[in-house]
Amino acid sequence: MDTESLQLPIIDLASSDRISTAHSISQACMEYGFFYLINHGVEEDLLHEVLEGNRNFFTLPIEEKMKLALKKNRGYSPVYAENLDPSSSFKGDSKEFLYIGPLEDVTPHGDLNQWPPEDILPFWRSTVEDYYKRVLSVGKRLIPLVALALNLDENFFYDIGALNQPNGFLRLLHYPGDLGPSDEEIYGASAHSDFGMITLLATDGVGGLQVCREKTLEPQVWEDVHSVPGALIVNIGDLMERWTNCLFRSTLHRVMPTGQERYSKMAFFLDPNPDCVVECLKTCCSEFSPPRFPAIRCGDYLKERFKLIYGS
Ligand SMILES: O=C(O)CCC(=O)C(=O)O
Numbered sequence: 139m140d141t142e143s144l145q146l147p148i149i150d151l152a153s154s155d156r157i158s159t160a161h162s163i164s165q166a167c168m169e170y171g172f173f174y175l176i177n178h179g180v181e182e183d184l185l186h187e188v189l190e191g192n193r194n195f196f197t198l199p200i201e202e203k204m205k206l207a208l209k210k211n212r213g214y215s216p217v218y219a220e221n222l223d224p225s226s227s228f229k230g231d232s233k234e235f236l237y238i239g240p241l242e243d244v245t246p247h248g249d250l251n252q253w254p255p256e257d258i259l260p261f262w263r264s265t266v267e268d269y270y271k272r273v274l275s276v277g278k279r280l281i282p283l284v285a286l287a288l289n290l291d292e293n294f295f296y297d298i299g300a301l302n303q304p305n306g307f308l309r310l311l312h313y314p315g316d317l318g319p320s321d322e323e324i325y326g327a328s329a330h331s332d333f334g335m336i337t338l339l340a341t342d343g344v345g346g347l348q349v350c351r352e353k354t355l356e357p358q359v360w361e362d363v364h365s366v367p368g369a370l371i372v373n374i375g376d377l378m379e380r381w382t383n384c385l386f387r388s389t390l391h392r393v394m395p396t397g398q399e400r401y402s403k404m405a406f407f408l409d410p411n412p413d414c415v416v417e418c419l420k421t422c423c424s425e426f427s428p429p430r431f432p433a434i435r436c437g438d439y440l441k442e443r444f445k446l447i448y449g450s
Pocket residue numbers: 309311327332339341347391392393402405
């Protein structure tokens with residue numbers, strides 16, 4: 139297999155030169171669909187605290203974790219339960235994860251998110267909720283720069299109501315190191331592109347993440363994405379690719395097992411609210427480049443994509 143190393147652009151969220159930052163974002167999203175984000179304002183200490191808590195959570199006995207089994211897209215999913223590449227027949231990805239949805243989604247029967255009891259993991263819930271709020275706010279500060287990068291008014295995505303009730307899903311991930319013998323190829327996370335608007339990923343520094351910039355090229359060329367200390371890795375999702383008429387790339391990526399345990403930590407998927415209609419942006423089409431996709435309600439689009447993975 140062909141693996142090369144990639145130097146992704148670095149975007150500074152705190153830069154006062156918004157125009158030049160937007161220009162760099164535009165270049166990065168057209169060329170790679172991925173970039174590093176620095177000066178994002180999430181403290182190192184908080185990142186370490188969540189990571190520490192992740193270790194404690196994932197080392198709980200499986201019976202304890204299964205009490206939180208995935209319901210309404212929230213909760214725990216064990217190793218091999220999900221295969222992100224529906225076109226493959228592999229036994230599933232060698233990852234386990236805890237999925238946490240919008241914190242305010244509370245029903246008369248209680249919180250939709252599922253948490254281990256406080257006496258088992260004291261303070262962890264509040265730490266993770268704190269992280270959720272911080273990373274959501276990073277996403278909300280980044281979106282106006284993405285709008286500028288698309289030659290739109292910086293409030294564009296807010297003005298169309300895309301983020302009235304932002305749909306943020308935080309996935310705490312653990313890739314076990316020792317997988318035991320297997321007669322088929324096992325991926326930590328098999329090849330996929332993310333579904334939504336943007337993803338903000340915090341990693342623990344252990345490698346394994348790879349991108350394939352030309353999905354249709356055969357044989358596929360996979361390049362390693364190294365982590366940069368303190369930086370978040372941001373990538374464009376399929377809905378944004380659709381919005382931009384494929385100007386911005388939703389790049390295929392995967393996680394290879396490295397033989398080393400990986401608490402990839404946290405992928406935060408920022409999606410528009412379900413009623414938001416995603417249709418080709420006026421700055422992304424022309425007479426020579428007509429819209430490639432019909433308009434679609436965000437909720438309908440995501441439902442279809444989840445159906446392919448979970449079959450329901
Ligand atoms: O763990 C990683 O590095 C990436 C995870 C990922 O791509 C995903 O969950 O969508």
